[in-house]
Amino acid sequence: MRLDERDRPLRMGEGRISGYLSIALGTLSVLAVLCFMFPDYLTTPSLRAGYNIPLMRKLLAAGMIFSAGFGVLTFILNRQKRLGALGIMLTLLAMYLGGSSVQVGPRYDAPGFIGLDWFILDLLASAATFIALEKIVPHKRDQPILRPDFWHDGRYFIFNHLAIGIFLFLGVRTMPSLFSWTINADLQSWFRTLPGVVQFVVVLVTADIMEYATHRAMHEVPVLWRFHAVHHSVERMDWMAGSRLHFLEPVVTRMAVMLPAFILGASDTPLLCYIVWAGFQAGLVHSNFGLEFGPLKYVVATPLFHHWHHGSDREAIDINYAAHLPILDRLFGTYHMPADRWPAQYGVVGNPLPKGMWRQFLYPFQRTPTNIVD
Ligand SMILES: [Zn+2]
């Protein structure tokens, strides 16, 4: 397959959709089997504790059946046989390694881990949810799922998910040593007596105040902007676009955002609900989902709100910093969301960023960054 074919819109009956699905599910099946074999090295400890293993085995079996099925369908359509063959080979490899009845590997007490399980589960859940939303009510009707730069942002998605161990190590694990002086046992035990819903709301509001402050600093302090500009170099918005983040940005922002919950000592369930909600909303606000949510759009951050943040028109510069609550931007004078239209274009004015993930990682550290204009 020629490289430029990857960016061509997908059409039904060509065999490319079934071919890609077969390869994607086959790859995820192989990776899932490896997670079963080497849990200490490849899975996220906090997730591992809550897994329902029989359910995970059923999910893996379903992935393999669909991978093989889509592979066969590609052959029936009599097109793109190489895609179908690759998908079927990956399914056979997953079966060879043990398939859905693979033995769970021994404990090694690994010093670190790669978040392969988080990558598989988040990719499946996000793709299923957001591709459906983007197809049902698209904002840009003519934008294909595999739009230009989709694979570029996909690389960020993979990297940032696999590096979750490093993020957790740098963020959550170093937090106790850096901020232990902020802990007040009386405050924490009082906070834990509050109802879960109240704890969730307090965590959400305080996290978003921290998000607002760090996000605004990244726009207004020139040296920080060079890191954050990577995220703003996105020119086509969809659920995958939000993954484009400089490696160091999530390390700093996640630590800042979780700091109030850490000081307050929030209970596990409200904290988990916040993390799930924040992950879902991050995908939603970047997605090519055209629903405007009526009056709700003034209460919670929606695609319309965050698309304006990514706009490159003059009126869209340095606005809408909140991740969850637009009221913060109203309070601090940075709110901008015309009710009747979306931004005309997205990206960084002048396109100063280089192409490619590794070159974008180096961009903030370069004295005279290369000016590559599309
Ligand atoms: Zn921004």
Ligand SMILES: [Zn+2]
């Ligand atoms: Zn964004």
